[in-house]
Amino acid sequence: MSIRTTPASLLVTGGAGFIGSHYVRALAGAADAPRVTVLDALTYAGSTADLPLDTVEFVHGDVCDAPLVDRLVAAHDQVVHLAAESHVDRSIEDAATFVRTNVLGAQTVLDAALRHGRAVVLVSTDEVYGSIAHGSWSEDAPLAPNSPYSASKASADLLALAMHRTHGLDVRITRSTNTYGGRQYPEKIIPLFVTRILNGQDVPLYGDGRHVRDWLHVDDHVRGIELVRTRGRAGGIYHIAGGTERTNLELTHALLELLGADRSRITHAPDRPGHDLRYSLDDSKIRTELGYRPERDFSGGLKEAVDWYVRNQGWWSPFSSRP
Known part of the structure; x- marks a missing residue:
């Protein structure tokens, strides 16, 4: 998959992670691709194996390293800031790591x-709004996060x-729904359940599985960014949504069916x-202003993932033994 872009020199923080690496590969496939540098700390969920290292520059470093970040930002026209800790369960156990990476890193x-007068796209999440029983959040809805992860974002x-507002800095924020696809570290529900089923294990569904999420294919997400x-x-x-709501129980049933496993x-x-x-x-704003439409059908995208x-299996099996 490639996306249409405009020439620029671009710094992508967190570009060796799931969404970041898909974004960087999509940029590399564009005819008028910008010069791209990836900054990534290569924590447990990042890997240079997911990057087109023949076309992008990779810098191994911490987004909280101010001198390093300053040098890299100065050398590029724009920044897409994806570097983040993103797993809610981990944030409940260790909020400090999330505050450091997600808040201090952004600062x-x-x-x-x-x-240096550079524009920044900050990639965020729907979780900053908290839970909504009916309807959908608009971009001007108040923030009401309920986990250390979402509070840090x-x-x-x-x-x-x-x-x-204070300095006139060119900042644009994207907030997306749950993103899925290949190369996602197996702690999020889809890769976790798929890899557990493939390993002959049961799948641990939280509560009664009635929690509802909207699913966005990673290809659509990076186009939106x-x-x-x-x-x-x-x-x-700008909200980036997939337009496909499923309860976690419905999602689990679909995964079991695709893998021929029993409920x-x-x-x-x-x-x-x-x-x-x-x-x-x-997501009516990004549709109206920027012409965004999700292109990936959920049933086909889920099967592909x-x-x-x-x-x-060689990609994800080493992760099975990680904490």
């Missing part, structure tokens, strides 16, 4: 961008907006503390 990037969003980078307004917030493989784990029941984003894990 470090924003400060450097302000010094909301803090980064507010810092970015403050930098725009690129639309915001190339066409978005400074200070703008007896489901075990019900105690629900996560503070677990949001439903997320839903109104499952097939990727079936074919690439």
Whole structure:
């Protein structure tokens, strides 16, 4: 998959992670591809194996390393800031790591961008709004995060907006729904359940599985990010949604069916503390202003993702023994 872009020199933080590496590969496939540098700390969920190293420069480093970030931001025209800790369960056990990476890391990037007059796209999440029983959040809805992860992402969003309002910094924020696809570290529900089924294990479903998520294919997500980078307004917030809501139980049934596994493989784990029941984003703004439409059908995209894990056990099996 390639995306249409405009020439520029681009710094992508967190570019060796799931969404970041898909974004970088999509940029590399564009006819008018920008010069891309990836900054990534290569924590447990990042790997240079997912990057087109023949076409991008890779820098191994910490997004909180202010001198390093300053040098890299100064050498590029724009920044797409994806570097983040993103797993809610881990944030419940270790909030400090999330505050450091997600809040201090964002501040470090924003400060450097302000010094050098660079535009920043900050990639965020629907979880900053908390749970919504009916309807969908618009971009002007109040933030009400319920986990350390979402609180850290909301803090980064507010810092970015403050930098725009106080200093006029060109910052654009994307907030997306749950993203899926190949090459996703097996701690999120789809790769976790698929790899457990392939390993002959049961799948631990939180509570009764009634939690609702909207699913967005990673290809659609990176197209949305690129639309915001190339066409978005400074200070703008843009929702990127997939338009496919499923309960976690419905999703689990679909995964079991695709893998020919019986529903007896489901075990019900105690629900996560503070677990949001439903997320839903109104994405009419990015559709109207920037022409975004999700292109990937969920049933086909899910099958493709499952097939990727079936074919690439060598990629994910080393992760099975990681904490």
